Amino acid sequence: MLVVSEEVREALAARRPVVALESTIVAHGLPRPHDLRVALELEEAVRQEGAVPATIAVPDGRLHIGLDRKRLERVTGAEGIRKLGHRDLPLALAVGASGATTVSATAQPAATAGIRVFATGGPGGVHREWTAAQDESADLRLPARTRITVVCAGVKSILDVPATLQRLETLGVAVAGYGTDRFPGFRLSDSGHPVDWTLRTPEEVAAVMRAQDALRGPEPALIVAHPVPKEEQLDPELHARVLAEALRGSARPAARTAKAWVRR
Incomplete structure (x- = not known):
């Protein structure tokens, strides 16, 4: 197969x-x-x-x-x-x-x-209002037990970014910014949150991968967050406004559904 x-x-x-x-x-x-x-x-x-x-x-x-x-x-x-x-x-x-x-x-x-090595745009993470819905992507759990280096542009801004970073830490997944000390936000160079480690060359990334193998412990992934260049990112103000409008719009049907169930 x-x-x-x-x-x-x-x-x-x-x-x-x-x-x-x-x-x-x-x-x-x-x-x-x-x-x-x-x-x-x-x-x-x-x-x-x-x-x-x-x-x-x-x-x-x-x-x-x-x-x-x-x-x-x-x-x-x-x-x-x-x-x-x-x-x-x-x-x-x-x-x-x-x-x-x-x-x-x-x-x-x-x-x-x-x-x-696996390259992607932005893996999934912890969704907003997790305490109510407990919605978390499988993109988090599998890398916690899969020895692979995931090169990405951070996670999507519709997610709960700080909760996602915290979850990755809990799962033992190493996260490093590539040429940056800020965690990127997929279409944004900076999600507004820092990273603890910065790698600046392919050789440094390879050295981390060799060190992972040498330690012979659990086998979580390494996430290398490579931000989109600032001159190519979405306008941060436009992004913030559209995201806020979308979140408000999605909250209204949910609120109506909740009220309907209460009336029942």
Whole structure:
């Protein structure tokens, strides 16, 4: 049920760099035909840096690590492509379903195949008002027991960022800013919260990965938070205003539902 592409298999055997990529970010995060275009651009960006891309997905009930053009088109263009978290993988494989993998469903198969670096936009985290809903992404728990380095742009600003950082600390997941002492906010260079550690070169990141292996303890991930350049980030004032409006808008239906249940 696990299929490693020939290109990825040869690169791993030759100890050449391989970077895992999730597929949900394009299959469910972008409209057509932009999804396929961005998927190809992501792979090309990895190639330009001298590494082999390994986009992970489940076309037709088989978990593929590394997709050819035909399967990439299938995952981004076909109807009925499911969004698969780690808990969904055995079900999808057993019934022959097709799906795109989230962060949690990408990290573990990548690590199983021997891939140590995974690049994504922004993993999930602790949702706002967690004390009421207890809504927390599986993107947090799986990296707590998966030895892989996740390079990302922080977490999405719709989440409870300080609670997410606290949860990562509790789970033993190391977090470092890449070239910054601030934790980025996905489309913002700075989420408003600091990080305890700063790494400034690929060599420093690699040194941390080697130290993780040498310690031979629990096997949590390393999160390397690489901020979007300030000149390319969303306007922070516009971002804050739109986010506040969206949060107020989402709170109104919830309040109406709660009142309806009270009346019953």
